[in-house]
Amino acid sequence: MEYLLPTLRKKQEVDSLIRDTLDKVLVLRFGLSSDAVCLQLDDVLYKSAKDVSKFATVALADAAAEEIQVYLKYFDITYVPSIVFFFNAHHMKMDSGSADHTKWVGTFHKKQDFVDVVEAIYRAAMKGKLIVNCPLPPERIPKFQLLYKDV
Amino acid sequence: MNHNNKKKKSKNEQQEFDFCEVCRLNHNNGRRHNFFPSHKNALSSLLARFQSKLSDVKFFLKTPMLTLPEHAHQNRLWCVFCNCDVPELDSQFACSNAVGHLASEEHWKRVKEFMWKYGGGMDRVDLFRIAEADYAKWEKKCKSLKGEAAKTQSVGTLNDIHNKHNTEFANSSCNNNFDVLNSCIPNYVVPLHSYTNERAPLPSSVLSSSVSETGPSLHNIPGGSHVQDANYLKNSTGYVDNQHFPNSLARECSLYGDASNGSVYSGVRAGLVNLTHISSTSKVALEGNVHTGAPPPWLDGTKGDNLDPAWKPESRNPVSSIEGKSKLNPKRVGAAWAERRKVELEMERRGERVNNNFDANWLPNFGRVWQSGTRKESRKQFQIENDAIREQDNHLEALMPIQPYISKRMRKDATHDTVNKS
Numbered sequence: 001m002e003y004l005l006p007t008l009r010k011k012q013e014v015d016s017l018i019r020d021t022l023d024k025v026l027v028l029r030f031g032l033s034s035d036a037v038c039l040q041l042d043d044v045l046y047k048s049a050k051d052v053s054k055f056a057t058v059a060l061a062d063a064a065a066e067e068i069q070v071y072l073k074y075f076d077i078t079y080v081p082s083i084v085f086f087f088n089a090h091h092m093k094m095d096s097g098s099a100d101h102t103k104w105v106g107t108f109h110k111k112q113d114f115v116d117v118v119e120a121i122y123r124a125a126m127k128g129k130l131i132v133n134c135p136l137p138p139e140r141i142p143k144f145q146l147l148y149k150d151v
Numbered sequence: 152m153n154h155n156n157k158k159k160k161s162k163n164e165q166q167e168f169d170f171c172e173v174c175r176l177n178h179n180n181g182r183r184h185n186f187f188p189s190h191k192n193a194l195s196s197l198l199a200r201f202q203s204k205l206s207d208v209k210f211f212l213k214t215p216m217l218t219l220p221e222h223a224h225q226n227r228l229w230c231v232f233c234n235c236d237v238p239e240l241d242s243q244f245a246c247s248n249a250v251g252h253l254a255s256e257e258h259w260k261r262v263k264e265f266m267w268k269y270g271g272g273m274d275r276v277d278l279f280r281i282a283e284a285d286y287a288k289w290e291k292k293c294k295s296l297k298g299e300a301a302k303t304q305s306v307g308t309l310n311d312i313h314n315k316h317n318t319e320f321a322n323s324s325c326n327n328n329f330d331v332l333n334s335c336i337p338n339y340v341v342p343l344h345s346y347t348n349e350r351a352p353l354p355s356s357v358l359s360s361s362v363s364e365t366g367p368s369l370h371n372i373p374g375g376s377h378v379q380d381a382n383y384l385k386n387s388t389g390y391v392d393n394q395h396f397p398n399s400l401a402r403e404c405s406l407y408g409d410a411s412n413g414s415v416y417s418g419v420r421a422g423l424v425n426l427t428h429i430s431s432t433s434k435v436a437l438e439g440n441v442h443t444g445a446p447p448p449w450l451d452g453t454k455g456d457n458l459d460p461a462w463k464p465e466s467r468n469p470v471s472s473i474e475g476k477s478k479l480n481p482k483r484v485g486a487a488w489a490e491r492r493k494v495e496l497e498m499e500r501r502g503e504r505v506n507n508n509f510d511a512n513w514l515p516n517f518g519r520v521w522q523s524g525t526r527k528e529s530r531k532q533f534q535i536e537n538d539a540i541r542e543q544d545n546h547l548e549a550l551m552p553i554q555p556y557i558s559k560r561m562r563k564d565a566t567h568d569t570v571n572k573s
Contacts, residue, residue, distance in 0.1 A: 011511070018515050020496070022489045023479060074514055074533050084517075088485025089492075091517045091526070102518055128482040130518075 004046045005058055009065040017059055018089050025056040025092070025122050030063045030072065031081035038081040041107035048111045056118045079105045079144055085118075087125035094121060096134035096141050106142025113140055172234075173197055173269050185270035194269055198279075201231050205279065208253065211246040212285060215293045217300060218245040232265045232279065233258055244293050253279075254286035 008014045018026060029045060031038035042060065049058045061068050063080050071077075075084055083104040085092040093101040094117070108114040116135045124132035134141060166179040173194045178184050185191075208228065218226075218239075226239045228249040237252045239245075252258055259280045266276050281289075441447075480486070514533070516526045 015513055015515075019492060022492055023483075070514075070537070073537070074517060086515060088483075088489040089515055090485040090488070091515060092484065093518060125484040126480050128480065128484055128486075130484060 005042065005049060005060050007060045007062060009062050009068065011067040011070060014061055014068070014071060017057075018086050021057050021086065022088060024087075025052075025118055025125065026086040027052075027056055027058045027083055027118060028061055028086065029059070029081055029083045030061050030068070030075070030077050032063050035080060037107050041081045041083075044108050044111055044114055048114050051111075052115055052118050055122045075103060076100075077103065081105075081107065085121050087121070090125075090130065092121050092125060093131040094134055095131060096136070097138050098141070098144065101131060105144050109140045171269070172265075190269075194271055197231060198271060198275070202278065204228060205253070208246045208249045209281075211244070212250055212281060212289050215247075215289060215296060216245045217243060217296060228252075230258065232261045243297070247293070250281060250286065250289060254281040254283065 006017075008017065014028070018028070027045070029038075029041065031041065033039070045058050045060075052058070061071065063072060063077070075082070077084075084102070085094065085104070091102065094104065095101050096104065098105070104117065108117070113136050120132050120135045124130075166181045168177050168179045169181070169184075170177050171184055171190065174184075174190050180187070226246045226249065228237045228246070229235075230237055230252060233252075237249050239248045259276075262276050262279050263273070265271065266273055483489075512534070514530055516530065518526045518529060
């Protein structure tokens with residue numbers, strides 16, 4: 001999927017993208033190009049990228065790259081794919097019913113789900129809120145177990 | 152009980168989809184749809200529009216007029232009830248096909264069906280048709296007209312028709328003064344009656360009452376189109392060009408000047424050109440126009456400014472861009488960052504400021520998972536952790552230089568050997 005959506009392998013690229021995406025939600029996916037779930041998510045992202053292009057930018061960060069590891073540590077990314085949302089270089093949290101509000105783990109069931117999530121984030125960001133509730137019903141949110149410091 | 156419930160259920164849920172012609176909508180509300188306000192509004196507007204068109208036709212019902220074939224095509228009518236077009240192809244009289252259609256049996260049937268289906272009110276059916284008695288009267292009048300026309304055939308049919316029109320219009324409700332010259336107009340070019348610069352301003356009061364002119368008349372011959380023109384003019388105000396005479400003359404007329412003074416267009420339907428003159432003042436002649444190769448007015452004097460935005464849509468003055476963006480909620484997340492960044496980017500684009508290489512260790516503002524406190528603290532915490540890990544790694548490496556393993560025996564032997572040797 002690297003050739004379809006902008007794929008980042010360097011920290012500097014990620015930094016500049018975060019800093020330069022202004023007044024738009026930045027959807028930053030951390031994943032591996034060999035993972036099936038990642039690929040499915042990438043497909044959803046690619047297909048919806050144009051629809052949300054007016055208020056969101058989508059980018060992929062390769063979790064296998066050297067320089068990205070620091071981000072994986074910083075964002076506490078253990079499960080892949082994970083999506084972190086930014087708005088004007090600020091991190092946006094979303095409460096989707098799990099313990100981890102800082103990122104979205106897993107894929108989306110439908111393109112519309114993804115669009116709804118991004119829209120919710122955008123609306124909250126425009127109102128000045130840093131955290132937002134997930135608009136999707138719980139059955140459509142992928143579940144996972146959160147580990148604490150490798151426990 | 153159950154049977155009734157089933158019936159009710161089936162009515163609501165299994166109602167088949169039907170197409171409402173009035174709202175142009177597929178719905179499964181059944182007969183209820185007719186009582187919806189949206190349907191009622193659409194229906195009333197549709198009927199009102201058709202009624203206005205019918206009023207024109209009914210005018211001709213009362214006073215039939217002969218019409219030229221080339222002007223007859225303007226009188227075509229779309230019948231809403233029959234969903235068919237009623238063209239006026241071979242009609243000698245104005246709107247004769249339309250009159251015939253409206254008087255026909257099938258049309259009446261369809262009107263009734265339409266009204267019943269869409270709830271228009273069965274009492275209004277007669278408004279949309281022509282009764283047999285009226286039709287018979289109309290036919291008689293047409294016959295008499297034909298007879299008279301045949302009698303007074305001398306110069307040519309066209310001329311007679313013009314004369315006919317003259318006499319008829321004198322009697323008709325519209326007091327139109329036909330130009331005598333018009334009666335002699337053959338089917339080819341005719342010298343202008345007035346200069347092209349002349350204008351006959353028609354005040355709206357005049358227009359609304361009746362179409363009377365102070366100069367050479369406008370549209371004339373086609374009686375059929377006349378009423379429509381009158382109606383048309385009633386709706387429009389402004390200047391009417393005198394040179395819109397029928398036939399090829401009008402086709403040669405051209406628009407002078409530009410629309411800079413904003414005079415209103417009004418279409419003069421002499422069956423030909425629907426253009427009005429815009430007042431061509433001498434000023435325009437001096438300044439030049441497209442034909443003389445002068446630059447367009449929007450580029451005069453603002454050339455430089457206008458080009459830039461086309462090329463650099465984003466690099467407008469910071470002031471204007473800030474004004475534009477102030478529509479965005481200033482309380483939105485990261486607003487201050489966005490503003491600062493935008494200014495920076497703009498300056499970079501302008502080349503004033505070199506790309507500032509921000510710290511390679513920059514990290515975005517992130518609220519960590521198992522963390523309490525502000526986000527800045529989380530960043531600091533992370534950096535501390537990071538440094539600790541790095542230090543640990545370095546420390547370990549420094550401590551232990553990698554060496555091959557030597558067993559005790561080997562070491563003993565080695566020392567033994569050296570002792571022995573020495």
